[in-house]
Amino acid sequence: xxxxxxxxxxxxxxxxxxxxxxxxxxxxxxxxxxxxxxxxxxxxxxxxxxxxxxxxxxxxxxxxxxxxxxxxxxxxxxxxxxxxxxxxxxxxxxxxxxxxxxxxxxxxxxxxxxxxxxxxxxxxxxxxxxxxxxxxxxxxxxxxxxxxxxxxxxxxxxxx
Numbered sequence: 808x809x810x811x812x813x814x815x816x817x818x819x820x821x822x823x824x825x826x827x828x829x830x831x832x833x834x835x836x837x838x839x840x841x842x843x844x845x846x847x848x849x850x851x852x853x854x855x856x857x858x859x860x861x862x863x864x865x866x867x868x869x870x871x872x873x874x875x876x877x878x879x880x881x882x883x884x885x886x887x888x889x890x891x892x893x894x895x896x897x898x899x900x901x902x903x904x905x906x907x908x909x910x911x912x913x914x915x916x917x918x919x920x921x922x923x924x925x926x927x928x929x930x931x932x933x934x935x936x937x938x939x940x941x942x943x944x945x946x947x948x949x950x951x952x953x954x955x956x957x958x959x960x961x962x963x964x965x966x967x
Contacts, residue, residue: 862911863965867917869905873898888936895929917961924953 857865880894902922909915928950933940 826861831955837956857910859911859914859964862909862914866905867910895925899925914964917964921957921961924957
């Protein structure tokens with residue numbers, strides 16, 4: 808039985824996360840504007856919506872950290888392919904946690920979609936490990952493509 812190229816299977820996911828290192832520098836998430844004071848009114852605070860750039864800055868450090876962890880796991884995958892499954896799970900969980908800090912709907916949706924794709928890849932990859940002879944390689948390829956596409960969408964959003 809030949810072993811599939813496990814390191815290659817993770818390469819797309821790790822590289823997709825790495826492209827996010829180009830996210831913009833942190834910017835304030837909200838801006839307060841006070842109206843002219845009146846005798847009976849308190850100053851009014853207007854909160855602006857978080858921009859995609861601000862949301863990307865909010866999550867960029869964690870995204871870079873996840874990419875490094877995925878690369879490290881990929882390096883050891885040839886010797887211990889099963890070790891990737893918990894890394895995929897942890898990365899997906901971390902992505903979902905990051906969403907709670909994101910107020911920009913477009914970025915939150917893109918991160919949610921990427922986490923869903925990573926879950927799909929994790930499931931497909933776990934099936935490959937469990938039963939390499941009967942693994943659905945078409946599904947695995949589709950899951951890898953989805954991860955690449957969905958993380959590229961985050962990159963495009965953050966680059967704008």
